[in-house]
Amino acid sequence: MSDTQRWVRTARCEEIPLREGRSVRLADRDIAIFNLGDRFLAVENRCPHKGGPLSEGIVSGATVVCPLHTWKVSLETGNVVSPADNLACVKAFRTSVEAGVILIDLPAESAEGQINVLCDERSRSTPWTAPLPSADTGAAKSCR
Amino acid sequence: MDESTGKSNGNAKRERLVVVGNGMAGVACIEQILKHARKFDITIFGDETHVNYNRIMLSSVLAGEKSADEIVLNSLEWYEQNGIHLRLGVRVTDVDPDRKTVTGNDGSVTPFDKLLLATGSSPLIPSLHWVKKEGVYVFRSLDDTRALLERARPGTKAVVIGGGLLGLEAARGLQVQGCDVTVVHLMDRLMERQLDVTGGAYLKAKMECMGVKVLVSRSTTEVLGNGKAEGVAFKEGASIEADFVVVAAGIRPNTELGRKAGLQVNRGIVVNDYMETSHPAIFAVGECVEHKGMCYGLVAPLFEQGKVLAATITGNKGPIYAGTVLAAKLKIMGVGVFSAGDFNEKAAGTDAVTYEDPALGIYKKLTLRDGKLAGVILVGDTSDSHRYMDWLRSQTDLTSMRRQLLFPSPVADAGLDTAEMPDHETVCGCLGVTKGSIIQAIHEKGINTLAQLKECTRASTGCGSCTALCQQLLKAVAPEFQEETRKILCKCVPFAEDNLREILRSQKLRSVQEVLDIYGNGLGCEVCKPALSYMMDMIWCGDHDEDRSARFINDRVHANIQKDGTFSVVPRIRGGVTSAAELRRIADVAEKYNVPMVKITGSQRIDLLGVQKSDLPKIWADLGMPSGQAYTKGVRMVKTCVGTDFCRYGVQDSTSAGIELERRLENLYTPHKVKMGAVGCPRNCAEATVKDIGIVGQEGSWQVVVGGSAGKSVRKADLLITVVTTEEALAAAELFFQYYRETANYLERTYGFVERLGIEKVRKETVYAPDAVRHGLLERLHKSKALAPDAWLERDTPRHPTQFVQIEPIERISL
Numbered sequence: 001m002s003d004t005q006r007w008v009r010t011a012r013c014e015e016i017p018l019r020e021g022r023s024v025r026l027a028d029r030d031i032a033i034f035n036l037g038d039r040f041l042a043v044e045n046r047c048p049h050k051g052g053p054l055s056e057g058i059v060s061g062a063t064v065v066c067p068l069h070t071w072k073v074s075l076e077t078g079n080v081v082s083p084a085d086n087l088a089c090v091k092a093f094r095t096s097v098e099a100g101v102i103l104i105d106l107p108a109e110s111a112e113g114q115i116n117v118l119c120d121e122r123s124r125s126t127p128w129t130a131p132l133p134s135a136d137t138g139a140a141k142s143c144r
Numbered sequence: 145m146d147e148s149t150g151k152s153n154g155n156a157k158r159e160r161l162v163v164v165g166n167g168m169a170g171v172a173c174i175e176q177i178l179k180h181a182r183k184f185d186i187t188i189f190g191d192e193t194h195v196n197y198n199r200i201m202l203s204s205v206l207a208g209e210k211s212a213d214e215i216v217l218n219s220l221e222w223y224e225q226n227g228i229h230l231r232l233g234v235r236v237t238d239v240d241p242d243r244k245t246v247t248g249n250d251g252s253v254t255p256f257d258k259l260l261l262a263t264g265s266s267p268l269i270p271s272l273h274w275v276k277k278e279g280v281y282v283f284r285s286l287d288d289t290r291a292l293l294e295r296a297r298p299g300t301k302a303v304v305i306g307g308g309l310l311g312l313e314a315a316r317g318l319q320v321q322g323c324d325v326t327v328v329h330l331m332d333r334l335m336e337r338q339l340d341v342t343g344g345a346y347l348k349a350k351m352e353c354m355g356v357k358v359l360v361s362r363s364t365t366e367v368l369g370n371g372k373a374e375g376v377a378f379k380e381g382a383s384i385e386a387d388f389v390v391v392a393a394g395i396r397p398n399t400e401l402g403r404k405a406g407l408q409v410n411r412g413i414v415v416n417d418y419m420e421t422s423h424p425a426i427f428a429v430g431e432c433v434e435h436k437g438m439c440y441g442l443v444a445p446l447f448e449q450g451k452v453l454a455a456t457i458t459g460n461k462g463p464i465y466a467g468t469v470l471a472a473k474l475k476i477m478g479v480g481v482f483s484a485g486d487f488n489e490k491a492a493g494t495d496a497v498t499y500e501d502p503a504l505g506i507y508k509k510l511t512l513r514d515g516k517l518a519g520v521i522l523v524g525d526t527s528d529s530h531r532y533m534d535w536l537r538s539q540t541d542l543t544s545m546r547r548q549l550l551f552p553s554p555v556a557d558a559g560l561d562t563a564e565m566p567d568h569e570t571v572c573g574c575l576g577v578t579k580g581s582i583i584q585a586i587h588e589k590g591i592n593t594l595a596q597l598k599e600c601t602r603a604s605t606g607c608g609s610c611t612a613l614c615q616q617l618l619k620a621v622a623p624e625f626q627e628e629t630r631k632i633l634c635k636c637v638p639f640a641e642d643n644l645r646e647i648l649r650s651q652k653l654r655s656v657q658e659v660l661d662i663y664g665n666g667l668g669c670e671v672c673k674p675a676l677s678y679m680m681d682m683i684w685c686g687d688h689d690e691d692r693s694a695r696f697i698n699d700r701v702h703a704n705i706q707k708d709g710t711f712s713v714v715p716r717i718r719g720g721v722t723s724a725a726e727l728r729r730i731a732d733v734a735e736k737y738n739v740p741m742v743k744i745t746g747s748q749r750i751d752l753l754g755v756q757k758s759d760l761p762k763i764w765a766d767l768g769m770p771s772g773q774a775y776t777k778g779v780r781m782v783k784t785c786v787g788t789d790f791c792r793y794g795v796q797d798s799t800s801a802g803i804e805l806e807r808r809l810e811n812l813y814t815p816h817k818v819k820m821g822a823v824g825c826p827r828n829c830a831e832a833t834v835k836d837i838g839i840v841g842q843e844g845s846w847q848v849v850v851g852g853s854a855g856k857s858v859r860k861a862d863l864l865i866t867v868v869t870t871e872e873a874l875a876a877a878e879l880f881f882q883y884y885r886e887t888a889n890y891l892e893r894t895y896g897f898v899e900r901l902g903i904e905k906v907r908k909e910t911v912y913a914p915d916a917v918r919h920g921l922l923e924r925l926h927k928s929k930a931l932a933p934d935a936w937l938e939r940d941t942p943r944h945p946t947q948f949v950q951i952e953p954i955e956r957i958s959l
Contacts, residue, residue, distance in 0.1 A: 009955040016951075017944045019693035020700075024951050053709040056697040058674075060636075061667035067697045067705050070670055101954060 007096070007103045014100070016040065021055035021064060026106060031093065033102060034059055034075055040095045040102050041075035048073075048080060048088035158185040161457075162246055162256035164236045164401060166190025168199055169430025169446040170262030171218055175602075176454030178226060183458065186228045187254060189246070191235035194286050195220055200443050200574075200607050202289045203310075203475055206296075206317030208646070212286055217605065239405040241423050258425050258457060259405075261413060263398035265431040265441065269391055270305075270364070279373035279388040283314045284395075295388050298322025303376050303386040305364050307334040309474055311392035312347075315356050316476045318390070320650050326357040326384060328364055328376065330393075338472045338483035339521055342500070346507040346523040350479050353505075354662055355651065359384075395441050397432045412439040417464035419453035429453050436467055443574045443606050444468055451576075469536055471573055473526065473609050477639070477647075478663040480526035485519030485536050487511050494518065499550045504666050508550055515543040530613065534569040562616045571613050574606020582617050592624045633890070634672040637664035641675070641889045648683050655689035656680060668694065675890035678777065681813055682885055685924075686931040692943055701948060702935040703760055704775035706753065711760060713752040714774035715767050716810060719784040719803035719822070720748025726769065733766050747781045747819065748830075749774070758950050761939035770810070770934040777891070778813045780820075782806040783831065787824030787841065794824035796841025801870050802830075805839070808874065809881055811932040812925075815888040815897075818881070833861050836894040837880060839873045842866075846873035850880050850906070851898030859895045862903040865911045879910040879918060882925035 008026055016022045016035040023032050023045045032045035032055035041062065045055050052068035059065075063072050063081050072082035078092035094105035161177075161184035163170045174186060190196075196218040204210040223230045231248065238247040245255050267282040274280050281295070282288055296302065296318050304315040307329030319325045327334075333344025334351070348358050363379040367389055377383035402413035408422040412434030415421055419435075421428050429449045431441055440446075445468040452465040474481035489496035489511050499508040506524035510517060510532065517535040522528070535542065542549065565571075567580030585591055585601045597614055598604055604611045618625045632638045637660060639647065644659070653659050656676040660668045668676070673694035680688045692700045703711035715730070730750055734742045740754035749772055755763060764771075773779055784802035788794040802822030809818075821832030824841045832838030834854035838861055840847040845866050852861030865876050883906070888897040898906055910921070942948060 008953065008957055010953050011951050012954070015946045017693060017946075019691075020944075022946055022951050024953050026953055027957050050707065051709075052707075053705075056700075056705065056709070058670040058696065059693060060669040060673075065670035068707060106957070 006105050006107065008106050009098075009101050010104045011102050012100055013040070013097060013102060016102075019059045021057065021059065023053060023055040026104065029106070031104060032064070033095070033104070034064060036062060036075070040097060042093040042095050042102075042104050043073065043075055043078050044090040044092075046090060047071055048090055054090070159183060159257040160185045160187070160255060161258045161260065162186075162254055163188040163260045163262060164246065165260075165262030165264055165430070165432075166192065166196055166230070166232065167262060167264050167430070168196065168217070168443065169264065169450065170260065171196040172447055173260065173262065173429050173450035173453050174226075174228070176450045177458055180454055180458035180460060182227075184258070186226075187231060187256075188223070188228055189231045189234050189236050189248065189254075191233065192285055192287065193233045195223070195230075195232075197286060198605065199285075200475070202283070202286065203313030203317050205286070205289050206283075206292060206314065207320045207477070208317075208650070209477070209643075212290075236401060239401050239426075241405045241407075241426065244425060256425070258427065260453070260457070261401055261421075261426065261428040261432060262430045263401055263432045265395040265397050267391060268394040268396050270393055271366075274367040274389070274391065277367055277369060277371060277373050279369070279386075280367055281388060281390045283310060283390055283392050292318065292390065293321065296321035296323050299324065300387040301385055302326070302388055302390065303328060303384060304390045304392055305376065306392035306394065307331070307358065307360065308337065308392065308394065309335060309472060311390075312351065312356075313475055314390050314392050315351070316354070316479075319354070319356050322650060324357075325355075326359060326386075327351070328362045328378075328384075329358070329360045330363050332361045334358065334360065335472075335474070335481065335483070339481070339523070340487055340489075340509065342498075343481075343483070343507055343509065343521045343523050346505055347474075347479070347481055350505050350524070350662075354478070395431065397434070397439050399432060402428065402432070410434050410437075415465075417452075417466065418456045418461055419449055419465055420456060427453055427457055435465060438467060440468060440470070442468075442470060442472060444471065444576065447575045447606075469533075471529075471533055471536075473529070473573075473607055475607055475609070480522065480524055482522040482526040482529040482532075483520065484529075484533055485511070485517065487519035487521050497549050510549055512542065515541050517542060526609075530565075530569065530571065530573070530610070533573055534566075537570065538568070562613065562620055571617070572601075572603040572606060572610045574610075575602045577601050577603040579617065582614065583621050586618065586621045591618070592622045594618065631889075633675055634669060635665075636660065636668050636672045637676070639663065641679075642887075644676070645679055645683065645886075648679055654680065654684055654687070656691050656694040658689075670696070674699070674777075678813055678815065678890055682928070685928045690943075692947075698775035700943075701757055701760060702771055702775060702938065703755065703757075708754075710754045711757060712774070713755050713760065713763055713767075714745065714749050714772040715769035716772040716781075716806075717749050717769075718806040718810075719782055719799055721784070721799060721803060722750075729767055729769075733763050736766065737763055745774070747774075748783050749781060758948055761942070761948050764936040764939045771936040773810070773935070776813065777816050778818070779806070779809045779811070780817050782820040782822055783835070784822045785824050785829040787822075791824060793827060794841070795843045796824045796846060796870070798822040798824035798830070798839070798841050801839060801841075801846075801873065804870075805837075805874055805877055808878060808929070811934055812881075812885070812928060813932075814881075814885055815890050816893045818884075818894065820877070834858065835861065836884075837861075837877050839877060844868065846870065848873050848876040848880070848911075851894045851903070853893060853895040857893075857895055859899075862898055862906075864903070864907060875922070876911050878925055879913075879921050880906065882921045882928075883910045885928075886921075886924070 010024050018035050021032045021034040030045040031042050033042045047066040049071045052066040054064050056067045057064040062075050065072050074081050078090045080086045080088045096103045166188050198215040198217050201215040234248040234250050236246045237249050245253050247253050267284050300323050302318045302323040302325045304311050304327045307327050315325045315327045334347045351358050364376050365379045366377040367373050368375040373389045375383050375385040397412035399409045399413050402409045408414040413428040413432050415428050415433045415435055430446050448468055449465050452463050455463045471484035495512045497510045509521040511519040516539045520532040565579050569579050571579050589600050591597050604614045633641050659676050660666055674696050677694045697705050737759050739752045743751045745751050782802040782805045784799045787798035818836045821830045821835035821838045823830045823832045832840050834852040838849045845868050847866050848864045849861035850864045853859045867873050
């Protein structure tokens, strides 16, 4: 896949109900897309704890709670928010919306090794200093 | 009140101190005086017939959050123990400053050596003609509150004149009582003395969001109606209808006695910094006084003045009253408004720092002068009010903190926040209690409970808004702190669950998001969302906005999620009785969909495990059996034995009874799962005595038992009742079932519930309740049941097109 093909037309906005998630398979990745009302966010659909399907979780603000053991994952950064001080994370993808279609920025490299890794360098940003993502992009990939 | 006068010790040498006014100011001052010295023979006159109560909590009484008993500040025993002559229901009509006597409206003449006027204030009535009409009320006393509660019937139209603190609190209280409320305000914004234009707009939006109508810039000229209020008319033209009208347009100090005593009186009775009036033997305190041109109508000044006056009057003259930095807090659940100091940013040399989040309804504004805080407005989030109040009082130089004024540096947890508070910082703004004095009291007096802390320091006995802070301090410092407040559901919606159920009902809230927006943080989480979803369904029986995003995944797709993300399917097999045809269909489904595991459950049912989400609707259709609700907090099953049909010991037909019980309750949701059992004899083969509800057949009767468990906890069920007929047994089970649905906290199993309440209380409120109560329970149960469909029918009418569907990407990519 070349760099020009990174943004992938993935799902129609109306396919994802408000404050819910749905999973979509893109190549070898299972991606969870969430409708937060004012924006769509996407993360890898595998909880870093035991691989639970994040797309089936309850959305709490800009986080999702894994349905298996209630780990809480930020949809903006992919970082695990709860349990606290847990450095695991999932991959977060940029998103944008064009003509009612959600596009996902799929980086060229494979998904291997992206989960269940410790991300020491990731910034532990606080809610009031974190830059608010604009309406058409998800948050940056802090977990790389 | 002869019980208190009987305790007079008749010591003639004691100075006689007469207090006119049995309200918060007068009594708080006496409390302070008693701390100094017990040198006075004290008589208190109160024209109300109640002991001293917390007047600022009247809005909570009106809103049904507190009972009249709960807001009492000083009980009759307190007066008695302190040897105070209490003269309730007597209005003092005259003062003779030369003879030093006061005259009561009962004709009594009481001599004094020192007189304390604490006469408070009265509602300001723009036109006296208004109050002559029936249906026009004021909101000042406990009696006023009771009259309003009497009048406030659901559906009646109420107009509140005045959009200040009192008016808004009255409006909200009436609305909670079910009235259709309109607030009419003269000025262009609500609470104009405490809020700027933006803050007023945020508050208006919040009130309107709660369902209170707000009209600003309306000058009320007349209460319409002949002898009885029918509406109000405005100077600007037009009018609105009303069944009754509440006038909350302000207060005026009660100064009549001051005038009669010949004291210097302007708007209020004039006092100096020592709280002395122009007469050496007469003192005044509270809302009736004027100090340096200011008359106060809030609670904090009363206590500050009381402390000074107590020193002066006991011969310890020295401390002076320097005026109060006014802080106002609106006491409406779910609407945080805090205002203090001078928030006018147009004054020379003033900077304003503001923050707005219109979506969350949060507005904050700080005004700074010379690097110091001059004023603060908080709407929607008042959690930092104590910090700002401290900056305001201490006049801390904030130059170095300019970047963090609105956002404190992050702390790991809330406990740390209290640890970082300096000792001199005020915790209770109403009574001026600092963190240091609270901690000192906890250590020195061995305080462990909030009640003891209140008793000892009086902290949190004013408006109550610092209760959480006091508890945090107790938790951090007191060795054996026991939390005594009811547990809140979750920090997203910080209310106890019974409180929330009441809010949902009275506020007619029909969506989870609405509750979160009005009463919570607008976000919600995995704890509160399912709990609120349950409450919605239980209270509105389907007549609500069912929001699947607030449900756990199991309740979105009606199947139990497994560790690998597949689901399990358990069809309903009532009473564990199935047929060859059903078993054949189950077997066919297992083969057709390659179900990895078919298992007999502990509940006499069959579980198909490892099913893909997208196969669920097809499997349900092929099975042709209803949902067994094995995935949800709802009615699981009734386990039965073979009863009289085949068993040689059976004395009751437990199989039929169990199947009928399951039919009556199936498809309903409950606070936690409900497992039931029906056995035909005391041998208890289907283990009914360790089920949430069990019916145990005996020769000629049934025992209905509740609160049993054989899971994480093992508990033998308590006997609810013994009855003769099967129908009576089923009805008793239904009563308990609905009572549990309405009363238990979410995720509270019946065993915890019964243990918490005690079986006696459960019996009294179910099977032994008055007819009307029992009928009500059954009626609500049957209504819910009639509106509760088999969840698996959503296979034909999904809630959302992608409820069970795996979304295929629009654009296919290859690696």
